[in-house]
Amino acid sequence: MSLINTDDLVNNLADLRVNGPVGVIGPKAREVFALLAQKWNPHRESAAQCTYEQIEDLTSLEGKKRYYDLLILLPGVLDRVHQVEERYQKIVTLAQTLRPDGQIVLMVVDLGNLGLMERRWDDGVEIIEQITKPVTVDWIGGVRHHSDPGEKTAILTRSEILLSFTAAGLMVKEEPLRRKNTDPSVGLQRFVACFGLYSQYSSGQLYDALLGLSEEYKAFVLSYISPDMQVLELASGSGRFSIHLLEKGAQVTGIEIDTGMLNQARIKLSHWLKKGQLELIHGDIRRFDLKRQFDFAFLSGEALNQISEVEDRYLAFQSISTHLKPGARLLIVTDNPGWYLQMGYRRTRTRSRQLPDGNLLKMTEERTYDPIGMHQMTAEQYFVSSKQTCFQLINPIQTGIILPNEIRLQAHLTGFRLVEQYGNYQREELLPSSPRAIYILEKS
Ligand SMILES: C[S@@+](CC[C@H](N)C(=O)[O-])C[C@H]1O[C@@H](n2cnc3c(N)ncnc32)[C@H](O)[C@@H]1O
Structure with missing residues (x-):
């Protein structure tokens, strides 16, 4: 000293x-x-x-x-x-x-x-x-x-x-x-x-508090699911969607890389885990080998964008393809990059939600876009008002910008065919102004 x-x-x-x-x-x-x-x-x-x-x-x-x-x-x-x-x-x-x-x-x-x-x-x-x-x-x-x-x-x-x-x-x-x-x-x-995010409000709890699930989204996805289907849920997160697939009678296998998200899913879905209708695997969708094939695969909530490099997404498509039976479908739901690339390269979004413990959570997200590197950078701040707490993700998160042509090429290279493409859950055409980009690929 x-x-x-x-x-x-x-x-x-x-x-x-x-x-x-x-x-x-x-x-x-x-x-x-x-x-x-x-x-x-x-x-x-x-x-x-x-x-x-x-x-x-x-x-x-x-x-x-x-x-x-x-x-x-x-x-x-x-x-x-x-x-x-x-x-x-x-x-x-x-x-x-x-x-x-x-x-x-x-x-x-x-x-x-x-x-x-x-x-x-x-x-x-x-x-x-x-x-x-x-x-x-x-x-x-x-x-x-x-x-x-x-x-x-x-x-x-x-x-x-x-x-x-x-x-x-x-x-x-x-x-x-x-x-x-x-x-x-x-x-x-x-x-x-x-x-921070990984303790008091684990990423899974924050995610659930911030994101709801619209009835249209749910109905759209469930229209592809029939009881007893073997469903592979890729990057299953906090189990936001899994519960609805399970309620429809599907047998679900979720793969998720983030332990905070996975734990939140394990707590929420313990009933289904005990029943044996759900399996949750800690894994990376870029490289996995479950040694069996499924009837349907689902990749939602910008999870594909979180694999920020195109070569890594190629690995993911390859792994997913080997896990699907011929004729099985892969449903991908992402943000539509068309409107933000066309409208400008910056956006700020704020959301406020009530947390289960009564605190008010306010999240501010600022995104910038790099159409040369095909990346988006997201900086996030979380305020928990009554405790005057501020969680700040230290480094901006880099995610990928994915355009329809990339999906077509990935499908072509990995044994899929792009069979449907929509801009919203009402199955309208994908346009630059569409709120979502939805793709349905069929395994050859
Ligand atoms: C925005 S969340 C979507 C979660 C869920 N699909 C939903 O719609 O609620 C994206 C998820 O992808 C997961 N993820 C990102 N990269 C992954 C990878 N390589 N393998 C498995 N999961 C991954 C993240 O940890 C996160 O839980």
Whole structure:
């Protein structure tokens, strides 16, 4: 800790928003908190605070469920825990103390500096005395051996941090750091973790809350389904559609890549799973081998666009084709790219919905289109109003733009024939202005 410039540390924490109890954990926690309290708001020194100097103090957090708005872990906390599994367990404990809209900020020593600790800086003042026995780094053992005999600290790698937070149900992002001081103090890295799409509101729950299913859509799809049909539902998601296929009497096999979506489907459709009428498989529709053939396949809800590269869609068409009996049909429902390509290259859409727990969810989606690369980029933000929580997907999602000619060619190359093509569920012609693009392919 003494090698770390406290100014750098405090400056890189000063921008955090504080709406409730704060916990600062680590060596010099009290001092850091006092400096931060002045920066955040000089009149808020009385803000509920807790400081813990020792990692052992973390056990006392166990009673504080859902308490903290902000937990700051200073360098010198997690790296004092020598076993990687134990470090993960500490993060799980910390996550339980966090409010649903709170965040954990982890400051760690930038690993790039590990071999260079020759000069000591303390609060911006250089200590002339040089470290005589430099720190040695054991990358395989995952530890740094310090100058005091027997003293060692763990190397916290980026991959360990990202994996531990994710497995603890938190969304984590790395943030750039400002360095006011140009002097060579030890570098720092900052990770910010909060509950996000994959935990409190898993992607499946959000998806279900945001998307309904119109009666026309349902009637259209079910017109192709007869009882006892063996249906392959590709990218089956949260099971939004599966339930209607099951109610019609079909035997359904769903394949889905996202575990959040799959879990939501498993919970919602547990009755059908127990009954043996439904099978849900965690898999990738670009490459799968179920070693049997189906009577009908269904690919809906822009799932095909989510396979953003045309070559990967080709793999998907090949895999799907091998799983269909001759004469079986593949129904594809996607957005119609015609109107947005023709009308302009940007769109913003906002949707508000009531979540099952009573919160109001507002989702803003901004899309831009690249007709050269045939990609669309989507940036999404989710606000849960009553909790003032904002989930932001860190990187815009890239999906593919799929035109009718590509479907014709994919069909031609993979043993299908394009037999029907519509622009809406009333089976009207597909035009640039149509709301949907619907394709029915027949296996030769
Ligand atoms: C917009 S959702 C549609 C879900 C469902 N078909 C519906 O209409 O409600 C798209 C789904 O495709 C899934 N997906 C994307 N790429 C996939 C892949 N390569 N293999 C399996 N599922 C995939 C996503 O995880 C997501 O659940």
